[in-house]
Amino acid sequence: xxxxxxxxxxxxxxxxxxxxxxxxxxxxxxxxxxxxxxxxxxxxxxxxxxxxxxxxxxxxxxxxxxxxxxxxxxxxxxxxxxxxxxxxxxxxxxxxxxx
Amino acid sequence: xxxxxxxxxxxxxxxxxxxxxxxxxxxxxxxxxxxxxxxxxxxxxxxxxxxxxxxxxxxxxxxxxxxxxxxxxxxxxxxxxxxxxxxxxxxxxxxxxxxxxxxxxxxxxxxxxxxxxxxxxxxxxxxxxxxxxxxxxxxxxxxxxxxxxxxxxxxxxxxxxxxxxxxxxxxxxxxxxxxxxxxxxxxxxxxxxxxxxxxxxxxxxxxxxxxxxxxxxxxxxxxxxxxxxxxxxxxxxxxxxxxxxxxxxxxxxxxxxxxxxxxxxxxxxxxxxxxxxxxxxxxxxxxxxxxxxxxxxxxxxxxxxxxxxxxxxxxxxxxxxxxxxxxxxxxxxxxxxxxxxxxxxxxxxxxxxxxxxxxxxxxxxxxxxxxxxxxxxxxxxxxxxxxxxxxxxxxxxxxxxxxxxxxxxxxxxxxxxxxxxxxxxxxxxxxxxxxxxxxxxxxxxxxxxxxxxxxxxxxxxxxxxxxxxxxxxxxxxxxxxxxxxxxxxxxxxxxxxxxxxxxxxxxxxxxxxxxxxxxxxxxxxxxxxxxxxxxxxxxxxxxxxxxxxxxxxxxxxxxxxxxxxxxxxxxxxxxxxxxxxxxxxxxxxxxxxxxxxxxxxxxxxxxxxxxxxxxx
Numbered sequence: 036x037x038x039x040x041x042x043x044x045x046x047x048x049x050x051x052x053x054x055x056x057x058x059x060x061x062x063x064x065x066x067x068x069x070x071x072x073x074x075x076x077x078x079x080x081x082x083x084x085x086x087x088x089x090x091x092x093x094x095x096x097x098x099x100x101x102x103x104x105x106x107x108x109x110x111x112x113x114x115x116x117x118x119x120x121x122x123x124x125x126x127x128x129x130x131x132x133x134x
Numbered sequence: 135x136x137x138x139x140x141x142x143x144x145x146x147x148x149x150x151x152x153x154x155x156x157x158x159x160x161x162x163x164x165x166x167x168x169x170x171x172x173x174x175x176x177x178x179x180x181x182x183x184x185x186x187x188x189x190x191x192x193x194x195x196x197x198x199x200x201x202x203x204x205x206x207x208x209x210x211x212x213x214x215x216x217x218x219x220x221x222x223x224x225x226x227x228x229x230x231x232x233x234x235x236x237x238x239x240x241x242x243x244x245x246x247x248x249x250x251x252x253x254x255x256x257x258x259x260x261x262x263x264x265x266x267x268x269x270x271x272x273x274x275x276x277x278x279x280x281x282x283x284x285x286x287x288x289x290x291x292x293x294x295x296x297x298x299x300x301x302x303x304x305x306x307x308x309x310x311x312x313x314x315x316x317x318x319x320x321x322x323x324x325x326x327x328x329x330x331x332x333x334x335x336x337x338x339x340x341x342x343x344x345x346x347x348x349x350x351x352x353x354x355x356x357x358x359x360x361x362x363x364x365x366x367x368x369x370x371x372x373x374x375x376x377x378x379x380x381x382x383x384x385x386x387x388x389x390x391x392x393x394x395x396x397x398x399x400x401x402x403x404x405x406x407x408x409x410x411x412x413x414x415x416x417x418x419x420x421x422x423x424x425x426x427x428x429x430x431x432x433x434x435x436x437x438x439x440x441x442x443x444x445x446x447x448x449x450x451x452x453x454x455x456x457x458x459x460x461x462x463x464x465x466x467x468x469x470x471x472x473x474x475x476x477x478x479x480x481x482x483x484x485x486x487x488x489x490x491x492x493x494x495x496x497x498x499x500x501x502x503x504x505x506x507x508x509x510x511x512x513x514x515x516x517x518x519x520x521x522x523x524x525x526x527x528x529x530x531x532x533x534x535x536x537x538x539x540x541x542x543x544x545x546x547x548x549x550x551x552x553x554x555x556x557x558x559x560x561x562x563x564x565x566x567x568x569x570x571x572x573x574x575x576x577x578x579x580x581x582x583x584x585x586x587x588x589x590x591x592x593x594x595x596x597x598x599x600x601x602x603x604x605x606x607x608x609x610x611x612x613x614x615x616x617x618x619x620x621x622x623x624x625x626x627x628x629x630x631x632x633x634x635x636x637x638x639x640x641x642x643x644x645x646x647x648x649x650x651x652x653x654x655x656x657x658x659x660x661x662x663x664x665x666x667x668x669x670x671x672x673x674x675x676x677x678x679x680x681x682x683x684x685x686x687x688x689x690x691x692x693x694x695x696x697x698x699x700x701x702x703x704x705x706x707x708x709x710x711x712x713x714x715x716x717x718x719x720x721x722x723x724x725x726x727x728x729x730x731x732x733x734x735x736x737x738x739x740x741x742x743x744x745x746x747x748x749x750x
Contacts, residue, residue, distance in 0.1 A: 053736065057729050065729070130726030 041082035049075035062117070062124045066110045073103050138190035138219040139198040142272055145183035145231055146217060149264035152176035156258035166253030170242055173257040177235040177264055184224070184231035184268075191224040199274055199338065213335055218274035222471065226271045226403060229478045230396050234264045236599035237391040240486055243595035244387050244493055256296060256385075263289035267396050271403065275335040276325045279404065283321070283368065286397045287314050293392060294384040306380040313377040313679070317367020324360025331357060337407065344410045355415040362405070362412075362422060369401030371459060372429040375452045376676050379436075382444040386489030389444060394451050394485050395478040402458040402474050409467040423463025423543065427551030427558075430456030432673065434561035438568070439669045442498045443488045446569050450524065451481055453558060460555060461539040464546025466623060473535035476610060480523035480531050483603035487517035490592040490600065491573065500569055505578035510591045514574045516604040521570050523607045525563040526637045531607040534614035537625075537633045545623035556636055563640025571648040 048071055055068025077096050084092025118124050152173050156163045163169050191197065197220030203211035219227075238260055245253055266285035273279035295307030329335055332349055343349045365371075370378040381393050392398070405412060405422070412419055430453045437449035454477050461470035490513045495503055507514040523530040526537065536559065544552045591597065646652045659666050671677070723734075 057732055057736075126729055127727060129728070132726040132728065132731075 038082060038086045041078060045075040045078040045082070047075075048072075048078065060125050060127055062114045062126050062129070063111075065126060066107060066114070069110075070103065070107060073099065136190060137198050138187045138224060139200045139217050141183040141186040141190065142217045142219040142224065142227060143200065145180040145187060145227060146265065146268045146272055148176045148180040148183065149173075149234075149261045149268065153258055153261035153265055156254060156261060163254035163258060164251045166248070166250035166257070169254035169257045170238070173261050174235070174238045174242070176261065177231065177238050180264065180268070181228075181231040181235045184227045187219055188224040188228050191219060191221050197221070201274060204277075213277040214275060215278050216274050217272040218337060219272065222406065223271050225475065227268060229475055230264065230267050230271060233391055233395040233478060233482045234260070234267070236482070236602060237387045237486070240390075240489070240596050240599040241385070241387045243593045244489055245385060246593075252296075256293075259289055259292050259296075260391075263293070263392065263397075267400075270400055273337075275337055276328065277335045280322065280325060283364070283400065284318065286392070286400065287311065287318070287368070290314075290381070290392050290397055293388040294381045296385055296388065297383070300383070303383040306377075306383040310377040310381045313374055314367045317374050318364050320360045321364020321367075324357050324362075324364065327353075327357045327360065340408075341410055344414060349411075349414065351414060354411075355417055358412050358415045358418045359421070361408070362418060365401030365404050366425070366459075367401070368404075369398055369455045369459065370429075370452045371401070371425055371456065372432060373675055373678075375429060375433060376672070376679055378452055379445050379448040382442070382448050386444065386485060386492060389448070390482045390485030390489065393448065394481040398451060398455060399458070399474045399478060402455060402462065402470055405459070405462045406467045406471045406474070409462060412462075413465065419463050419465060421463070423460050423546065423548050423551050426456045426459030426461075426463055427543070427548070427554040428456070429453070430460065430558040431554045431561075432456075434558040434565065435665065436669050436672060437565040438561060439666055440565075441500055443491065443500050443503075443569060443573065444485075444498055446500075446565060447481070447484055447488060450484075450562065450566065453562065454481070454524070457536065457539050457555060457558070460548075460551050461542045464543045464548050464551070466542035466546060469535070469538040469542040473532075473539055476523070476531040476535040476607075479603055479610065480520045480607045483516060483600065483607060484520035484524065486596070486600055486603065487513055487520055490596055491517075493592065493596070494589045500572045503573045504576035505574070506589065507574040509589045512591045512597060513600070516600045517574065518570060519604040519607050521566045523611065525566055525641065526559060526633060528611075528634060529608070529615055530611040531614075533611055533633075537630060540633060541625040541629050542623060544626065544629070556632070559633065560636045560640045563637045564644050567641045567644035568648050571644055575649060 052068045052071030052073075052075060055071060056065050057068075059065050059068060077099055080092040080096045080099070084090065084096075114124055117129060121128065123129070152175075155172065156169050162172070197218065199216065199218045201214040201216035204215045205212040238257070241256065241260070245256060248256070263286060266282045266289060270279055270282035270286060273282060291307050291311040294310055295304050297303045298307070325335070328340075331353065332340060332343060334340060334343075340349075367374040378393060378398065382389055384393070412422070433449045433452035433456060437446050437453065440446045440449060454473070458470035458473050458477070461467070461473065490510070491503065491506060492498055494510060494513075495506070497503070519530065523532040526533045540552065540555055540559070543555060592600065643653075647655050647658055668674070723730075
């Protein structure tokens with residue numbers, strides 16, 4: 036399969052993830068969208084590593100995956116804490132970033 | 135000790151020390167009598183030093199200059215401070231120190247009802263004035279002269295406004311300050327132009343240049359005219375004379391010292407000192423002579439209609455300053471300077487005498503006095519001595535110096551001013567004896583009849599200076615009668631009898647009108663009704679000034695204020711309103727919801743991509 040097939044798949048996956056991030060009202064849904072976007076990047080890295088015969092992309096991905104896991108764990112913890120404090124997990128209600 | 139600059143410097147520094155002590159040591163100042171004692175003591179020391187300086191300059195024909203560099207420059211100092219002790223400055227120094235000392239002694243009695251802190255403040259100002267005036271007298275260059283010139287102006291302002299809770303006093307102080315300041319702007323311009331013209335501020339260097347005819351004459355007229363402008367402001371020449379009568383709101387000893395004997399003569403002194411510069415510009419000399427004579431006559435007319443004893447004396451001072459200026463303008467500065475000295479003595483005497491009367495009667499209005507000669511004989515005698523000196527009765531101080539001025543003006547080739555001055559001399563005799571007859575010899579006025587037993591001669595502190603000045607007036611007059619100083623010009627034989635006749639004619643008219651009542655004062659007033667009406671309005675000169683101030687300056691201020699309020703502020707207000715509106719609309723972008731920010735980030739990335747990838 037040629038390179039662009041992988042890149043198209045990754046682009047689609049990124050777009051779906053972005054769509055999820057900006058449209059989902061549930062915070063956990065947003066986290067899932069972020070996860071999709073990260074993995075789309077991972078597919079890109081691996082595909083380029085393979086087609087350019089460069090191991091660096093693989094190694095980089097090997098680092099990104101555990102970091103992603105840690106990020107999700109952290110994100111879920113924040114969501115749980117937020118739910119405890121505000122009794123909601125709906126993103127629209129969490130507008131405390133407002134100055 | 136043979137150098138006259140040494141005692142002169144001492145005389146200058148003693149009042150400065152007194153002022154510094156009184157200014158810094160507040161507890162001493164608040165204990166008014168102690169402060170007064172200190173100030174009097176220091177000014178007595180200054181008087182002794184000044185007399186020593188005079189003796190030293192009289193002994194040697196030379197002069198002595200001590201200089202300290204003040205503003206350094208590459209080719210010698212740009213400006214120096216120091217003392218220049220010569221014959222003129224030494225005798226002026228004695229006059230200043232003498233009158234200053236006597237006035238300070240007199241004030242002990244005159245201001246005895248004042249609160250202690252106010253008295254301390256008064257003596258601090260007095261010491262500052264003595265220092266500034268002596269600094270002016272001894273100034274070796276225009277820079278020091280100008281600094282001291284402004285300092286005496288400040289002291290004048292502070293002392294006119296001594297009773298600053300009275301609105302008239304506060305107003306008079308401000309009026310005196312801003313009118314003299316307006317004239318001083320001219321003087322400052324003149325001094326700076328002179329420096330550009332010649333490259334020096336120093337009197338002796340300028341004198342050498344003037345003698346050697348190396349000062350370029352082109353443009354010099356403007357310079358001397360500017361300097362004359364400053365001098366005419368300080369010496370109350372037309373049209374700047376309007377501040378001096380109002381300055382009488384200050385305590386009477388202050389009027390005697392500052393507004394009769396010393397500060398107002400600073401302009402005359404300056405012209406005397408730099409007359410060699412003015413001689414190079416005959417046009418300006420003409421202006422000085424004519425304006426001086428005109429001022430003398432104008433002020434004499436104004437003095438005839440005043441009812442306030444101090445205002446009569448104030449206009450008389452303006453008039454006499456006009457005489458001095460006329461003599462200087464005619465080219466004989468020594469005649470003007472001589473009259474300055476004698477006038478300083480007898481005008482201080484007149485003011486202090488008037489102060490004794492006011493102190494006793496409690497009013498300035500001559501028509502509420504009357505018959506005071508019986509109740510206060512000593513004051514009446516000394517006041518009469520002063521009046522006869524001013525009028526020019528033989529054997530009194532003013533006789534010789536006034537005749538000298540008349541002779542000088544005639545010898546200088548000014549018949550017009552001479553006629554004005556002669557008429558002025560007649561009016562002088564009339565208005566001064568009008569005051570004398572009404573105040574001291576008339577029938578006692580009803581108003582003080584009730585408390586007539588309170589009216590008595592002055593206490594010793596006030597009487598002593600009066601007697602000293604009276605003896606000096608007589609002494610100087612007698613001295614001149616037998617020993618004339620050498621004259622620079624030929625005096626015509628008919629001048630002396632004419633001057634005496636004119637003086638006695640004025641006295642006789644006043645006697646007939648106000649003592650014998652042979653001529654009704656009302657009839658006299660009717661005969662001169664237009665002039666009298668105009669004089670009562672002060673010839674509208676004050677109105678012109680107040681029109682300039684209210685109409686032009688305040689009008690301009692209003693226009694400028696409008697531009698500032700509606701144009702300059704308007705632009706800023708519109709800008710700030712726009713900023714607020716813009717901020718208000720932009721505020722909605724910050725919703726606080728993370729997802730909206732993600733939109734923003736995505737949009738930004740997209741724009742960046744387009745920008746980076748845009749085909750160029």
